[in-house]
Amino acid sequence: MSKAMEPAHHGMMTGVTMAMHAACDGVEQGTQSLGRPHEGSAERSFGRLFDRQAAQPDAADLRALAQRMAEGPDDPKDGPADAGTAFFGQFIDHDLTLDATTRLGVASGNVAEIENFRTPRLDLDSVYGAGPEVDPWLYGQEDEPLALAFGRGWSAGTKGNPLDLQRNCNDRALIGDPRNDENLFISQLHGRQFVARHNELLAQQAGDDAHRFEAARAALRREYQTRVIEEFLPAVVAEDVLRPLVDGARAGAMPGPIDWDSAPDMPIEFAAAAFRFGHSMIRQSYALNDAFPEEEIFSPVNAGFAPVSRAHNLEMGRFFGAGAQRSRPINTKIVADLIALPPTVVPDTPNLAERNMIRGQHTFCLPTGEALAEACGWTPLDAHPDIADLGLTGQTPLWFYILWEAECVGGKLGQLGGTLVAGTILNLMLRDPESILNAQAEMAVA
Template sequence: MPSIHGLLVRNGEGTPLGQFVPSGKFGRLFPSLQPLLPPLAALEELGGAMRDATPADPKGDNEDIPAGFTYLGQFIDHDITFDTTPIQEVQVDPLALHNFRTPALDLDCVYGRGPGDQPYLYELPPNEARFVLGRTNAKPGGGDPKVKTELPFDLPRGSQALAIIGDPRNDENLIVAQLHLAFLRFHNKVVDGLKDGSIAPPPSSTQATLFEQARKLVIWHYQWIVLNDFLRRVVDDDVLDKVLEKGRSFYLPTVDAYIPVEFSAAAYRLGHSMVREAYDYNEVFTFKPSARQRTPASLSLLFRFSGRSGTGVPIPSDWIIDWRRFFKFPNDGVTAGLSRKLDPFLVPTLSAIPDHGVLPGVNLPIANLKRGRSLGLPSGQNVARRMRIEPLSPKDIAKGPDGEVAAKHNLHLETPLWYYILKEAEQRGNSKHLGPVGSRILSEVFVGLLELDSGSFLASNPQWKPTLPAVKAGTFTMTDLLSFVGDLSPINDGKNLLP
């Protein structure tokens, strides 16, 4: 189908109801709003001021969001978007950008094109419904050499050590790589349960293959997690409930679902504010005292232990993650680490990301601001007005050392959308969740992606409830998923330790 730019459907008052976006393209939520085009020097100075001066201060932690949700958010992003275009300083038409991911919460980043078309992701017959798993390094780790080697807790890798998975970006850093592995193991566990009869097949799928039955169960439980566990933590509950009960008002595709740039380049970049400078990763790589403590799991190390860095893989066994330190499990005696607060400040490493073979050296806040400019994003105030939400006042924007820089360049009057959404989270979400504009964008897009996907539980069976084991019957969380998979802390399991 040829690209048709800017075609709108309007109501009697001339208000855009939706934008026609060709399948596989990005688009706009607010195509009629004027772009904000500040001088590049102003964005560079503002991005330079978005640096967390006290990244280790626990006062900057978000008590409502465990650290694992930062990387679940990254994993979800890789499931719905893949934009290969570089950050540029010139205007970019979103309808000219190709999204190499289906705009659906369908785990194509995990399943690829399935065992028929990408059989190398799966085991050989008769177990072709199961994913291939990788093994840790044959050499002992330098942190704790007593952990056995060649354990089944790494991504599958080829001769060049690159991960053989549906989306290579899930081998960018070690936490998202271990999360991808958890989903591979989740699928395999569901396959085994369907085979032995301990798990009931999903609705209306008795004629489907074992692989398709497992895939459907995994995807529906994942979609439930996205909507009811992840999204409810990062947005205002009332906003999400309103979208679910009364419908969408702004994300209104006329044909196919698409990813709006106001979402991908602004609202959904909230996760950059949640990143920590270092993590309590497991009993060996932690900043907490323990008999096995070696060193904190810094962001630099987490990037290094990935296939895309060219070093550190297969991972040593002592780098297997301890999920109890990333998500809250009931009565386990381990305190989960927390994400950082949602505000305009990013940890220092993100302001000077070194070249690890994953990204060239880059200042992420500046890059995000420039990306928003190149895509012609409107100001946060204009988006708020279009949504009939009272915008933050210039005085609100000008608060703090970052706000002083914004005011210096008159960006407190009309503010870059990504920065505005973080500032709104700080002031109207108490730094614990997004404010009304950010919450509305995320809620509408996520609900819309589910409602526009005929295979999702929300579109095909909205009364469905999760069926897999959970702490609370009829629901399902990331804690439930990881508990179901098991092996929450393999380096503490006696069977994985040398005598």
């Protein structure tokens, strides 16, 4: 562990903290310590930006902190972002990362040996799979073999929903990433804004089938990446943090203090902490459409992994655009239903905040928020009142620190959280020769 990353100690380590010290202790270092240049090819694994931290807050302290995160009646309900932004962020996450092997609270070992089952590029593999030759079950719509299957299935016809995902006889959605059917909101976003949009773009193309398919896929990827840079990131990252990162990415050189040239494609600090900020944005209830003006997030309407009734199709203007309802602000509160997840969602540890902090600090041994701020040369925030009250000053779990930082700057990601989120996403685009950033650079040279 580098000197800058040594944890602050506040009293004796006990219980799980001692166990985690033994489990996490080792030689695994982050790229910021090693300083090695990135190898260039897309990495299908995770990596560390910063050295792993051995000493961690006790599990009982994480549980106590998580319980204090329940949204209260006087906490702000409306933040700066549209309600759909949180679910678009979930879609981005599912397009970039999938860890299907680690277990909650069990030390992961070397994260570079953990396979990422998604490509670390904003290439929509969660929509297209590996393409029509490898994943033909995703394709074929009426007389268009290279359209993505949509709005059909065993319940098609008068009982079917033309705006639902294609499903098999067991109601499973036929999509590139099954997680995009886990709730009504991401299911509709995946189907209506990506599957259906591919089919629209395909219909506009001329030439042979192979050319038409590639042209439609390239066009949808451009639209998606443009939306990420111009809509999503400005909605969730403070402008003074985001602007230098975007300007640097467009110029082909990401600014510090993180050495992005040596960074792994998928930093575990991003995947296991920073990009989980969206959980704070989820509302307790949403207006779906005129007929359903207030539905709880775990109501029967939002069962997930099930057909969507025509009556429950989202009115998209309620989720994106000038008339949309709002996401919650990014802060240190989450709604009641995420503090007590139903057993149909998780069998144990039902508090989502607790799960996030256990995953970050105990599964992946992430540095605390204070340690990362200092490693970047920034003055750490004063401790959140609950952190101080629990005796955890200097040991703030990274995920909680990022939410506290956002709370301090008005509900968007601040210096550390915004740098980790926007920096990782923009750096991935720079490394993708087919991304819009590289296309823009080629146009500028021409």
